[in-house]
Amino acid sequence: MRMELIQPFINAADAVFSEMLQAPTKINDLSMDEETYRRKGVAAHILFKGDIEGRVVLDIAPEVAYKIASHLTGGTVQEGEQIARETVCELANMVIGNSVTLLNDQGFRFKVFPPEIHMQDEGLSGDHDTEAMVICIDTPCGEVFLNIAMHYMRRRRKERDAVAVD
Amino acid sequence: MQQFAPLHRKDNQSVRYLVVDDSVFARKNLIKMIEMFGGEVAGEAGDGLTAIAEFNRTKPDIVLMDITMPQMEGIEAVERIVRQHADARIVMVSSVGYQENILAALQKGAKHFVQKPVKAEVLYEILRYVLSDDPNAAGAPVALAGERRA
Numbered sequence A: 001m002r003m004e005l006i007q008p009f010i011n012a013a014d015a016v017f018s019e020m021l022q023a024p025t026k027i028n029d030l031s032m033d034e035e036t037y038r039r040k041g042v043a044a045h046i047l048f049k050g051d052i053e054g055r056v057v058l059d060i061a062p063e064v065a066y067k068i069a070s071h072l073t074g075g076t077v078q079e080g081e082q083i084a085r086e087t088v089c090e091l092a093n094m095v096i097g098n099s100v101t102l103l104n105d106q107g108f109r110f111k112v113f114p115p116e117i118h119m120q121d122e123g124l125s126g127d128h129d130t131e132a133m134v135i136c137i138d139t140p141c142g143e144v145f146l147n148i149a150m151h152y153m154r155r156r157r158k159e160r161d162a163v164a165v166d
Numbered sequence B: 001m002q003q004f005a006p007l008h009r010k011d012n013q014s015v016r017y018l019v020v021d022d023s024v025f026a027r028k029n030l031i032k033m034i035e036m037f038g039g040e041v042a043g044e045a046g047d048g049l050t051a052i053a054e055f056n057r058t059k060p061d062i063v064l065m066d067i068t069m070p071q072m073e074g075i076e077a078v079e080r081i082v083r084q085h086a087d088a089r090i091v092m093v094s095s096v097g098y099q100e101n102i103l104a105a106l107q108k109g110a111k112h113f114v115q116k117p118v119k120a121e122v123l124y125e126i127l128r129y130v131l132s133d134d135p136n137a138a139g140a141p142v143a144l145a146g147e148r149r150a
Helices: A003-021 A062-073 A081-105 A157-165 B024-036 B048-058 B074-084 B099-107 B120-131
Strands: A026-033 A042-050 A052-060 A110-112 A116-118 A132-139 A142-152 B016-020 B040-045 B062-065 B090-094 B112-115
Touching: A003 A062, A003 A081, A003 A132, A003 A142, A042 A081, A052 A062, A052 A081, A062 A081, A062 A142, A062 B024, A081 A110, A081 A116, A081 B024, A081 B112, B016 B024, B016 B048, B024 B040, B024 B120, B040 B048, B048 B062, B048 B074, B062 B074, B062 B120, B074 B090, B074 B099, B090 B099, B090 B120, B099 B112, B112 B120
Parallel strands: B016 B040, B016 B062, B062 B090, B090 B112
Antiparallel strands: A026 A132, A042 A052, A042 A110, A042 A116, A052 A142, A132 A142
């Protein structure tokens, strides 16, 4: 898996969590995973298709999600499965949205699908020929996991244009 | 917590906001900021269609509008609201901040764009700027970071 594709996601996750929680975050662990993904808490699963195809899973324990939601809304949320899902989906949207912006600026075009909550315990299958990178981010509210599996589908627009001109 | 001077209309009334986002969590986060700015929440909506109905019902001073939503997306809702209310002041709030998205929103009539995660100080300056075009708004126009004003 190419690091140039992964880096925007790591940067975006770091920026989103440190900005939202107003505190530094730390990448605790970074590893490759060839197994199907088994969620640790509430997992939001986002697919994208186009120049790059793959999926990203943002996985947060419910108690960590409540802490984050409570911090961001000034303590106005009530604990419950729905608010944990909402929080994880919105955080996933922000991480993906910021990553997509960075990749789009680099010339990649792809469609991002809305997040879906992954509830099954049996695991999430990866893209057949793609290994996943698992990133554990340490935030003041607890650990957040990002699982990224993706691959190039096409050359970047500029490269394609250059080939066409040649 | 950072302190902000309250934003008022020229008639010294609180600025009234319509907050549109399909995520309750995101709406609560924006509402917390609105309260920090001394504003009042006129209404909330979770999709573009409801946003249009709520706009017609509440006639807010400012709309904070997400882009990606079910039923009707934010950019289409902006177009429909502005078609009916040319003076509507809509600020797009989205995590996807690439140029095509911003341009599309501005072309349909949005006044400004702010990327999520929203920084309170950035939103505050944008709101001051957008309200400065309002004949009811108080205070002089302010420049956004990196932006020159005559």
